[in-house]
Amino acid sequence: MISVEQAKKLIQEHTTALNPVQIQLSEAAGHTLAQDICASCDIPAFRQSSMDGYALKFEENLAELCLAGEMAAGSDKENTINQGEAYRIFTGAALPNGADTVIMQEKVTIEGDRVFLNDPNLKAGINAREKGSEISTGEIAMTRGSQLTPAALGFLAGIGTTEVSVYPQPKIAIILTGNELQKPGLPLNFGQVYESNSYALKAALRQAGISSIEVLEAKDDLETLTEVLNATLKTNDMILLTGGVSVGDYDFVIQAAGNCGVKQIFHKVKQKPGKPLYFGTKQNQLIFGLPGNPSSVLSCFYNYVLPAIALLSNTTSKIQQIEAQLTAAYQKPGGLTHFLKGRYDAGKATALGAQESYRLSSFAQANCLICLEEEKTDFKIGDKITVFLLPN
Numbered sequence: 001m002i003s004v005e006q007a008k009k010l011i012q013e014h015t016t017a018l019n020p021v022q023i024q025l026s027e028a029a030g031h032t033l034a035q036d037i038c039a040s041c042d043i044p045a046f047r048q049s050s051m052d053g054y055a056l057k058f059e060e061n062l063a064e065l066c067l068a069g070e071m072a073a074g075s076d077k078e079n080t081i082n083q084g085e086a087y088r089i090f091t092g093a094a095l096p097n098g099a100d101t102v103i104m105q106e107k108v109t110i111e112g113d114r115v116f117l118n119d120p121n122l123k124a125g126i127n128a129r130e131k132g133s134e135i136s137t138g139e140i141a142m143t144r145g146s147q148l149t150p151a152a153l154g155f156l157a158g159i160g161t162t163e164v165s166v167y168p169q170p171k172i173a174i175i176l177t178g179n180e181l182q183k184p185g186l187p188l189n190f191g192q193v194y195e196s197n198s199y200a201l202k203a204a205l206r207q208a209g210i211s212s213i214e215v216l217e218a219k220d221d222l223e224t225l226t227e228v229l230n231a232t233l234k235t236n237d238m239i240l241l242t243g244g245v246s247v248g249d250y251d252f253v254i255q256a257a258g259n260c261g262v263k264q265i266f267h268k269v270k271q272k273p274g275k276p277l278y279f280g281t282k283q284n285q286l287i288f289g290l291p292g293n294p295s296s297v298l299s300c301f302y303n304y305v306l307p308a309i310a311l312l313s314n315t316t317s318k319i320q321q322i323e324a325q326l327t328a329a330y331q332k333p334g335g336l337t338h339f340l341k342g343r344y345d346a347g348k349a350t351a352l353g354a355q356e357s358y359r360l361s362s363f364a365q366a367n368c369l370i371c372l373e374e375e376k377t378d379f380k381i382g383d384k385i386t387v388f389l390l391p392n
């Protein structure tokens with residue numbers, strides 16, 4: 001059995017970012033840029049008013065101007081201003097050629113075509129955005145590796161970008177194993193359990209920005225599981241199997257993976273929950289055998305799968321790791337790292353009840369996983385421990 005740290009390192013070493021693809025900017029939120037983006041024009045593309053008012057050519061002690069015309073936003077009519085003239089202008093409109101300043105309309109008095117200026121603070125260039133002041137032609141707008149946040153998308157659209165090269169999100173298949181699984185909504189016969197792993201995993205994947213998710217079921221027999229796994233390996237970058245990864249007579253994940261040409265990287269990690277975790281690769285595809293207990297599935301998802309997704313799509317991990325103080329003493333045996341469902345608040349972490357791996361009730365209330373190191377057995381109130389904040 002390997003340690004949690006070794007398992008994380010092995011996953012990292014065997015995960016390569018997916019090849020970049022060209023996509024529409026409108027579809028690119030949440031992706032990481034795989035190219036530098038340069039501005040193809042100056043933005044603003046012309047000297048632009050930032051106020052509704054009057055455009056003018058600045059001079060000291062200007063008191064009165066003659067209204068010569070109007071510049072409306074979006075108008076393609078160019079005008080040239082002369083000394084002593086003002087142009088009515090609106091926010092976003094181009095200044096007439098030669099004008100450099102805009103006085104707000106609140107600071108003028110109009111009498112016929114005369115414009116009287118009452119702004120002691122008027123300065124050259126005020127209320128005028130210079131051409132190219134956001135970005136100029138050829139300048140790098142965003143560099144490769146940048147996250148495409150909503151603001152980044154708006155910025156890139158604002159400089160005229162329509163398509164971007166990004167690292168794609170992985171296509172992911174979930175394979176549910178277990179003869180005992182019943183769909184929620186149908187009657188629960190003796191020996192059956194409601195299937196819940198696909199609900200939790202799909203939601204966690206969607207939260208991570210993954211849109212290509214397929215869910216398949218495989219009964220507990222080697223042939224069927226091998227067939228299903230083989231089929232999913234044809235089109236997916238990552239396969240998440242749940243259940244069937246332990247040592248029972250009906251646990252076929254490891255054999256099926258071998259049959260499909262998957263190379264085992266590790267099986268079993270010194271941790272609770274999720275001890276029988278399996279990880280393998282086939283070329284650049286990643287295969288996780290998540291121990292079937294619902295809490296083990298999610299704990300392994302946040303600890304191992306989510307960071308691997310981030311590496312595949314070259315994004316930053318959605319799990320924040322911080323230090324916190326325990327609010328109560330906790331004992332555990334040595335030999336396994338424990339991940340406890342907990343609540344984190346203002347530097348303090350509280351372990352919740354219902355820690356058994358078949359239970360999700362406390363996970364449903366948790367906002368963090370409290371990591372209790374492998375060898376330590378007695379944790380005291382106030383002890384500093386590592387906490388992984390769950391995405392919300």
Ligand SMILES: Nc1nc2c(c(=O)[nH]1)N[C@H]1C(S)=C(S)[C@@H](COP(=O)(O)OP(=O)(O)OC[C@H]3O[C@@H](n4cnc5c(N)ncnc54)[C@H](O)[C@@H]3O)O[C@H]1N2
Pocket residue numbers: 176177178180181193194195196197198242243244245246247248251273274275276290291292293294296357358
């Ligand atoms: N002799 C040993 N037995 C077990 C060991 C061990 O070391 N020696 N490890 C235990 C641990 S720890 C875990 S975790 C489980 C993992 O077993 P599997 O991955 O083979 O999972 P299953 O046996 O198929 O299922 C476990 C549990 O989870 C329920 N389950 C499975 N899939 C779903 C689903 N989609 N939705 C809801 N619940 C699901 C399943 O019914 C079982 O109750 O092995 C221990 N045994």
Ligand code: MOO
Pocket residue numbers: 271272273274275276291293296357358
């Ligand atoms: O390690 Mo298992 O995941 O506790 O039940």
